[in-house]
Amino acid sequence: MICKKLLPCIALGLAASCATFPDAPNVALSAEEMIEAAYAGAPDVLVKRAVQDADQKLCSRPASEKLSSEEAERVTSSAKASMRYPSSGKLAGDWKAGEQLVSNAAGMRIRDGRIEQVNENGALCVNCHALDPKDLNVGNLGPALTGYGAQHGNSDAVIKYTYEKIYNAWAYYPCSNMPRLGHNGYLTPEQIAHVVAYPVDLQSPVNRK
Amino acid sequence: MTCMIDLQGFTREDIIRDRFGSLDKDSDMEALVSFIGSKSNGMRMNVPMRHAKEYERYKAGEYIFHRRAGPLDFSCATCHSEEGKRIRLQELPNMTDPKQVQIVISTGWPAYRGTQATVRTMQHRLYDCNWQMRLPDLGYASDMSVALTSYLNYRANGGVIQLPGVRR
Numbered sequence A: 001m002i003c004k005k006l007l008p009c010i011a012l013g014l015a016a017s018c019a020t021f022p023d024a025p026n027v028a029l030s031a032e033e034m035i036e037a038a039y040a041g042a043p044d045v046l047v048k049r050a051v052q053d054a055d056q057k058l059c060s061r062p063a064s065e066k067l068s069s070e071e072a073e074r075v076t077s078s079a080k081a082s083m084r085y086p087s088s089g090k091l092a093g094d095w096k097a098g099e100q101l102v103s104n105a106a107g108m109r110i111r112d113g114r115i116e117q118v119n120e121n122g123a124l125c126v127n128c129h130a131l132d133p134k135d136l137n138v139g140n141l142g143p144a145l146t147g148y149g150a151q152h153g154n155s156d157a158v159i160k161y162t163y164e165k166i167y168n169a170w171a172y173y174p175c176s177n178m179p180r181l182g183h184n185g186y187l188t189p190e191q192i193a194h195v196v197a198y199p200v201d202l203q204s205p206v207n208r209k
Numbered sequence B: 001m002t003c004m005i006d007l008q009g010f011t012r013e014d015i016i017r018d019r020f021g022s023l024d025k026d027s028d029m030e031a032l033v034s035f036i037g038s039k040s041n042g043m044r045m046n047v048p049m050r051h052a053k054e055y056e057r058y059k060a061g062e063y064i065f066h067r068r069a070g071p072l073d074f075s076c077a078t079c080h081s082e083e084g085k086r087i088r089l090q091e092l093p094n095m096t097d098p099k100q101v102q103i104v105i106s107t108g109w110p111a112y113r114g115t116q117a118t119v120r121t122m123q124h125r126l127y128d129c130n131w132q133m134r135l136p137d138l139g140y141a142s143d144m145s146v147a148l149t150s151y152l153n154y155r156a157n158g159g160v161i162q163l164p165g166v167r168r
Helices: A012-018 A024-038 A044-050 A054-058 A069-081 A095-102 A148-152 A156-167 A189-200 B002-006 B012-017 B028-038 B052-066 B076-080 B098-106 B122-132 B143-155
Strands: B111-113 B118-120 B165-167
Touching: A024 A044, A024 B052, A024 B143, A054 A069, A095 A189, A148 A156, A148 A189, A156 A189, B002 B012, B028 B118, B052 B076, B052 B143, B098 B143, B122 B143
Parallel strands: B111 B165
Antiparallel strands: B111 B118
16 A cells, blocks of 8 residues: 555645655655556566666656756766777767668567567667758757758867767766667667767768758 | 456456457457547546545656656657657657647547557557657556556646547
8 A cells, every 4th residue: 555644635736735645755666566567577678678777767857856966967977987989999980871870760669579670770860850951851859960060070079079979968968868879788889980970970961061 | 447347247368459459450449449538529628636546646647757767768758848849750749738738638549540540549659659668568558557647637637528539
């Protein structure tokens, strides 16, 4: 039983009088039980995906409940500590390989207990960002990146920032809506290097007028 | 579903097997939900919040809506809490805005989905978003899905019901 005391909570309009009912830890407890039950029957490796890490937990508050500066610091420093780079040391690869990846949104989806079969996970960028100015089938959850290289240049610093942003976006923006694609093992460091080249390389369509 | 199982003799397995239709076979559940939903047409959404259990479910729904998990760190709020956002060209309702929740709930679901050439229920919509989140198959009529639905439905109160809806 989650609520030991049944307060006469008539409506949410009276929320102030029942602010502690049920309290946040009990809400979390009962919700977590529901989540576990909703995925019961799926293989363990898949159920594990629904288990939160410490940073996901911190990043699960409604927008009205801001992180304290210590909490934000915790998220960014754990993101910085997560960085891994390609063994070649090259953080920008082939923009043409990157171009294939940015508009590919397939990978890791589960239907009837089975993971979809793909050669490699796509990078999903175009779901959230404009990149090639000629491509209008683009999302806007993130800022437009058209002309990114033309605007920021292709210095080592820009390349490193772009690589790290994709590897773990929370290093620069705690709890950003951008997924931590490298950290979560969704993209490999080599794939990320190809994706970096796409906005940064001045030959790429992103930087053409 | 409780009445179907307790009074009418259906099994949970029967219902779940038939939960979503395919091009070859329509789903009785999808038909039933559409029929029952349409019986409230013209009325206003009026979800009660009197019982402790109702409130508990609502709060759990709110918690789950904001809970980030999975290999893409998504929560429902990632895609549904800002104005004018899109995934590619698919417009995302901002479900922090009560007016938009009203449209989604009272005139949205169940919906005829053009891309699927059939009527789909809210259970299917939640299953689909959960699939995009790379999480395991969301249990049909699971408490988790009911909590999310309670959270949305209560916040849609006042919306005039006109169902089934039409969606892409």
